[in-house]
Amino acid sequence: MTQDAFSKTLITTASDQVFVDMRREIVEGSIAQGSKISEPELAKRYGVSRATLREALNRLESCYLIERKANVGCRVVALTAERLIEVYQVRSALEGLACRLAADNMAADEVQSLKQLLNQHLQTQRVKEGESYYQEAGDLDFHYRIIKASKNEHLIHLLSNGLYQLIRMYRVQMGMVGPRVSKAFDEHLAIINAIENHDGELAEMLMKRHINASQSNIQAKFERYKSI
Amino acid sequence: MTQDAFSKTLITTASDQVFVDMRREIVEGSIAQGSKISEPELAKRYGVSRATLREALNRLESCYLIERKANVGCRVVALTAERLIEVYQVRSALEGLACRLAADNMAADEVQSLKQLLNQHLQTQRVKEGESYYQEAGDLDFHYRIIKASKNEHLIHLLSNGLYQLIRMYRVQMGMVGPRVSKAFDEHLAIINAIENHDGELAEMLMKRHINASQSNIQAKFERYKSI
């Protein structure tokens, strides 16, 4: 029994493994967006039976990475601009809530640990140079910690098992690196300060703006990407 | 192929039917909260194979009605006060968003139709007498229409396929009828007015308050229920 790095999913069964593997392939684009999924073909490829594969497919559907139609089959979700907006509207509302709850609940040492994390990011050369590390794993980590600090299990599940892989899919496949990195860092700093002051209202507002800015950024990239 | 009344789920396959049936039984309490689910037993009871049953179980897990542990099995979710708070915090954020979007998007004739629905509720004798009709189906219908009017498919799915059955489960099993009915009606009216004026900010705020009030109400009932 092992553990997945991104979603902290415990990998116990064969279908767990297939689920995590397929999820990575879909997020990274190895399995192309919008492509049809053939159960017999994929079962053979992963070396499992169709029953095991279907178990994994069910869970991929739960986190919105594939879509099923009865008696027809599965398709990998297609990344559209409209869908991106929808997802970010939801994300903004939910992470805003998470941030408010974090500001209410977070203990002093947790705040310190979070500040330390951000300092690490600052001092890492890669951040200054705007490399992908921060934007991907680092940013993810920051947001994840705040979500976790909300102490609302339902919310945590909704975000980390539901929305995040989908958001990663957009970001990874758009190749999200660029000038927003340093600006995002400042916004993170402001959010921490609000949390430290237990100012839930402000923390929520800052997080929402932060995510909206992130949305505008990725959306601009999206337009450029589509016009090519 | 038929259709389910509550979630508008299309029932095509055998597992669809089992899913809808089990969901109703869990929501209504026929299958007790916290109880262990035996796959062989339920498969026999519904007259399907275990594979079909497991398909349904997967989907029940997606809408948070049961919880699975690998190699151990499923349990019906247990209704705790903590969980109720968590769910309502999320609901408040999401329906607040839905209400804001509805205020932005809703066409004049849609607003009129919604007002008409509310008038029907008012004129129905049962409402005045505080019977369960309004609180259950009527209230649900009102909220559902606003959610739908948000035009955000992801949000719609999250609420109607995700949270709503769980919320119904609390309400049904607590027996939610009582003096809040008329007050809730007034709140609904205020929300519609805000939507009609396309005042998204106000509409969001009113909806959040409406849901928070509803939470307090059900929570009070919960305490009484638990102390017996």
Place this chain on the structure above:
DNA sequence: TTCTTTAAGATTGTCGACAATTTATGGTTA
């Protein structure tokens, strides 16, 4: 007695095969 170990029983995970449905193919007709 109480705790640990072990074996039996029961439950879940996985598999391959069959049935039902959809999709592709090819032939017919207007």
Place this chain on the structure above:
DNA sequence: TAACCATAAATTGTCGACAATCTTAAAGAA
């Protein structure tokens, strides 16, 4: 040629059986 229908092929839905794991209960040691 285009539209329609019938047939064949492929895909999904469902089933029963076996393997792997957990749970329970009995037996033995401290």
